[in-house]
Amino acid sequence: MKIVFSAVSSVSLSVLINIVLNRQALIKKGKASVAALFFTAALGLLPCSLSFAESLPTVRVAALQFGTVNWEMDVIRHHALDKKYHFSLEVTPVAGKNASAVALQSAAVDLIYSDWVWVNRQRFNHRMFGFSPVSAATGGLYAQPQSAVSSVKDIQGVRMGVAGGAVDKSWLLLQAYSKQVLGKDLLDVVEPVFAAPPLLNQLMYDGKLPLSLNFWHYGARLEARGFKPIISVDEMIRGLGVNHQVPMLGWVFAEPWRQQHSELLGNFLKASREAREILLVSDAEWLRIRNLTRAEDEQIFAALRKGYRSGVQLQFGKDELDALESIYAFMLREGGAELTGGADKLDRSLFWIANAQSGVTQVAAGEEAP
Numbered sequence: 518m519k520i521v522f523s524a525v526s527s528v529s530l531s532v533l534i535n536i537v538l539n540r541q542a543l544i545k546k547g548k549a550s551v552a553a554l555f556f557t558a559a560l561g562l563l564p565c566s567l568s569f570a571e572s573l574p575t576v577r578v579a580a581l582q583f584g585t586v587n588w589e590m591d592v593i594r595h596h597a598l599d600k601k602y603h604f605s606l607e608v609t610p611v612a613g614k615n616a617s618a619v620a621l622q623s624a625a626v627d628l629i630y631s632d633w634v635w636v637n638r639q640r641f642n643h644r645m646f647g648f649s650p651v652s653a654a655t656g657g658l659y660a661q662p663q664s665a666v667s668s669v670k671d672i673q674g675v676r677m678g679v680a681g682g683a684v685d686k687s688w689l690l691l692q693a694y695s696k697q698v699l700g701k702d703l704l705d706v707v708e709p710v711f712a713a714p715p716l717l718n719q720l721m722y723d724g725k726l727p728l729s730l731n732f733w734h735y736g737a738r739l740e741a742r743g744f745k746p747i748i749s750v751d752e753m754i755r756g757l758g759v760n761h762q763v764p765m766l767g768w769v770f771a772e773p774w775r776q777q778h779s780e781l782l783g784n785f786l787k788a789s790r791e792a793r794e795i796l797l798v799s800d801a802e803w804l805r806i807r808n809l810t811r812a813e814d815e816q817i818f819a820a821l822r823k824g825y826r827s828g829v830q831l832q833f834g835k836d837e838l839d840a841l842e843s844i845y846a847f848m849l850r851e852g853g854a855e856l857t858g859g860a861d862k863l864d865r866s867l868f869w870i871a872n873a874q875s876g877v878t879q880v881a882a883g884e885e886a887p
Contacts, residue, residue: 573605574778576785579617579626582610585734585825586630586651588806592792595805601791602784621646621769627778628785631769633841634686634848634856636867641860645772649786649869649877650764650837651793654844655733655828656680656687657749659740664727669748670699677707678717678729686765687730687750689851690844694753733828737820738813757847761840764830775869779876786871793829833870838880 576599580586590608593599599606609626611617617629622644636648658677660666666675669691679688688709695703710717710726714735720726721739728747729739740746754763768786775782795802803810803822812818845863848856865881872878 573600573603574781575605575607576628576781577607577609577626579609579611579620579629581614581617581630582612583811584630588796588809588825589789589792591806591809592795592802593788596792596795598788598791599785602788604781604784604788606785606788621771624771624774627774628768628770630766632686632765633767633867634845636769637845637860637864638856638858640864640867641858646867647770647772647775647869648867649768649770649871650830650833651767651789652764653762653828653830654686654690654750654754654765655824656731657733657736657752658691658728658730658747659721659736660728660745660747661721661724662743662745664745666728666745666747669695672703672728673706675707675727676710677703678710678712678720678726678731680712680714680717680729680731680735682711683709684852684856685730686848687732687753689848689856690750690753690757691730691748692851693847694748694756698756733824734821737824738817741814741816741820754844757843759840759843761837762831763837763840763844764833767830775877782869783871783876786877790871797826797829833868833880835880838865838868 578590580590587608590606593606609620611620614631617626617631618635620626621629630651631648633648633650636646639646658669666672679685681688692703695701707728710720712720714731717726717729717731718735718738721729721744722742731739736746751762768789770782800822803818807818810818810821812821842863842865849861866879868880869877870880
């Protein structure tokens with residue numbers, strides 16, 4: 518690591534002078550060894566007091582204020598993984614997905630946590646971003662505890678809460694699953710109610726919705742409270758004939774930034790991966806970050822931990838990329854241009870992972886990025 522030496526700051530110099538002036542007094546009190554220790558430390562460390570902090574490049578990340586990605590960011594900071602991989606992490610909280618996209622597009626941050634469908638749409642419109650997988654497609658459909666519904670085929674003439682809007686990926690996959698596996702169009706048998714995830718959970722708690730399709734951490738809260746899981750997004754995907762774990766969310770960055778900072782990006786991705794590995798195996802780490810999870814009780818806390826661990830993308834290579842191409846075809850059929858922005862094909866070149874040695878590797882090419 519390059520160490521940048523700097524002049525002693527005025528505050529540090531003042532401390533040093535005080536140590537020198539008080540050394541005789543300390544000696545008279547029999548504390549010469551302590552004075553010598555402080556004196557040596559001051560002389561040895563002060564000339565490079567700004568060395569490591571100022572020599573490390575900063576990686577600027579935008580994260581939703583209460584998003585689950587903050588758990589990972591906290592693990593990176595607590596274990597100094599950014600320093601281990603030679604960068605300084607700077608996290609900027611944002612209010613929503615659109616705000617994070619604006620921050621990235623204006624170069625106010627270097628990375629955001631988003632989905633590859635958005636990246637594919639941007640690239641189709643010549644706005645070049647890249648994507649590195651983090652989280653597998655998760656979430657699911659839940660029913661009231663006493664509901665007679667036990668599978669998708671039982672759904673008939675009911676209201677269904679849907680998080681994320683008409684082109685939410687889980688909603689599109691559920692529609693594709695219903696058509697291919699059950700031979701029926703969900704829009705003929707349900708009335709979708711599109712609403713924000715917290716509101717959908719509250720409507721379920723109040724008994725005002727019979728069914729809710731929600732993101733994984735809201736589903737974990739429902740399951741912990743006794744609501745009935747009907748089908749997970751992973752089960753939908755497997756029902757569509759895709760037998761590989763596929764990602765939905767990950768780190769998104771501008772291609773020009775990647776080209777200029779390939780090693781830095783690779784280091785960040787390694788730190789991110791190591792943080793997830795800690796959360797995969799360490800229950801003690803979960804206890805440490807419990808307040809961040811905002812779990813209301815032990816059952817919800819355990820459900821959040823289980824849900825997070827099941828959603829970590831364990832690997833990503835050609836097989837997973839091929840699987841994503843199949844998933845994209847299903848979502849394109851259901852969501853059309855409103856989802857894709859006119860991009861009829863998946864741009865396989867948008868996916869990147871950390872290189873074992875240095876920098877990043879483009880998955881489609883299998884070669885180290887320039």
